[in-house]
Amino acid sequence: MRRRNNMYLESYHPQLAKDISGFYLQSQDRQFTKTPAENIKLAELDAERCPTLVYNDDQQCIAFFTLHFGAGVKPYSTNEHAVFFRSFSVDSRYRNLGIGTAVIQALPQYIREHFPTVTEIYLAVNDTNDKAQRLYERCDYHYCGENELEGKRVYILKQIIA
Template sequence: MNSSPSQLRFYAKEEDFETLQGFELLSEQVEFTALPGEALEVAAQDPNRYPVVIQSAEGETVGFFVLHLNAGSDLLVDNPRAILLRALSVDFRQQGKGYAKAAMLQLPAFVREHFPEVDEIVLAVNARNLTAQRLYLQVGFEDRGLTRLGPVGLQHIYHFKVERTG
């Protein structure tokens, strides 16, 4: 029995496309993240972008994000073994149920399993997106004081060290 409210798996076009196209976000959230449909279009053109869906324990697709390997200048840090977390969203109708937090808690193990070369997860979060900042800090991301100017203002760069076992 999976005790987590959600689980992660790679995007499968046949299963997930329609559901993700129907995702809704609040207007203030759209300012800070891409809707899954937009992120999927970009990922389709870049073999280093890996779309991931967040499923509820019942198997319903409730959230989405992209892991970006070899992100180059987008990476925000000087670590060739880092992976970038982009475009995290949870469908508006599913928010407040713990899916994003559960997914982020599972993310290090997911990265360890599928990207054994990766030793760090990095993301940029808008300075005005306090809800997302709280989430990332709660699940163990670290704010080392790095910032950059993003498309809609100042962004904080957060880091998560992926520990290797064995």
């Protein structure tokens, strides 16, 4: 567990299943991301995926993301020490409180602590998701190309955390 800015990040394990049951995404969010439950099912079939829950001080799950190693990052990098940050979402009831920024800023330290061999973080952001693009750019992610992910055009961004 890592506390920062009144929140903490925790790798998912089955005892936390109840914590995502009330996670709320609006219908328009579904154009950009899968739900935490969908991501956890994918991780159950793929050991290279590490779903991660973000909690506030009231122990409510307020955000979610998956770190995808190996094959997950290969389409974007040849670096064996890179990770793909995917399916980031903030529960709709907790938006516009700075949580997204706080999570993105806490991510490099969390990765250094739990995955010390990782030197780069890659992510894909939908070309139509202007708000997320601005968030990542403010948090030192840099454009490194375009690709297609699940049939949608995305910008590939990266941050070096060595």
